[in-house]
Amino acid sequence: MLTAPLHLAGRLHRYIYRRLYGDPNSYLELCSGVIHVGANAGQERDLYARHKLKVVWIEAIPEQFEALRQNIRSLPEQRAINALIADTDGKSYTFHVSNNDGLSSSILDLRGHKDIWPDVHYVRDITINSSTLKTALEMWRIDPGQYNALVLDTQGSELLVLRGAEELLGQFKFIKAEAADFESYRNCATVDQLCSYLKSFGFRVNREDRFAKRASGGAYFDILFERV
Template sequence: MKSSWPRAVYRRVKRLLGREPDGFLRSVSGVIHVGANDGEERVAYDKFGLRVLWVEPIPTVFEQLESNLAPFPKQRAVQALVTDRDDRAYEFHISNNEGKSSSILDLKEHRDIWPGVQYTKTLSLQGVTLPSLLQRHEIDPAAYDALIMDTQGSELLVLQGAEALLPQFQFIKAEVADFEAYAGCCQLADLDAFMTGHGFKTYSKTPFARRAEGGAYYDVTYRRNA
């Protein structure tokens, strides 16, 4: 069936959805991945020959991450909770799916897609902005031209705390929903507005989980305007 969208809009949507979600990795040399979990993407990053800095806040998951990264000399990890403020205490909720849905925010409509996910405990963690994290660990930010976030609703806080660094990134990717998956979370429209206001445009957008009541989770990548 033919689309009823205006032709220009249809072409743009088809182009965005047709791009490989991680195709941009061919165009970068280094990645900062905030919300690492156990480093699931480490092999893919290695295939692209990338330098990678992983950031993971959960102590037990971080131990597994470091072990997983041992065979990859160009990849390193630091344990930290990246937010918009330095040294502020946060209640960080640990989820029962190996920590993959852990967040500083309460679960909300996330349950509509993954009803079995729940929090099992809470840790008190200190937040840190990305610029401060790099400075404290004597990491040169110029070595990384892509930022990837999987922080379960706090993506906007990460970006707000990293505004001084944004001009150096050519690509920024996030996992984000267009509904309130977590209470008060960053949603796709919020992220779009922030990125547009900081000189980025959408490069690709791929839905990967849909909500029966409407809405979806997306992998969305933004590219700095030329």
């Protein structure tokens, strides 16, 4: 029996998934701009560019921020901010940097995350003072009214970001977050907690896409919330 190469199999899987469940990024067609917290190196930059969106990227790790700046230098509608976003201004955090190009870095300790990705671990710590989203945008003279989508990829600290951005939540039509339904990081925001919190601001789950599963139970999801 012939089998397709791995990269072709991956493309086939995504094609079938989109045919069955629709494109998970179709919400971008209704967006004026995106604020993406937890940017890493801006892996979604071309996706956003294809939709001709204004983008504000926010990344905490200095090295990843520099890589991000280089990656978006030819995209004039995309800007980068070096900041750690939380619920208060000026609080000192120990930020744990992970070995997978910083993708799993967090202010929280790893817990069940290791059950899915056992090779991921922290390699060093840096100390960073936090900012709320509102303060960070003001410091960089960015008008939040030009952006109606908020994307969170902050490895467990999503509720801190949201609590510090309560004044701004009413302007967003969409909020997209990566979260687990188990304690992936110690005391992290779970799927149920995010759903409960955002419900009080008029957001409901538009779609939920699982992308990783834990053998002992539980999974990781990309969750798209829409304000209704």
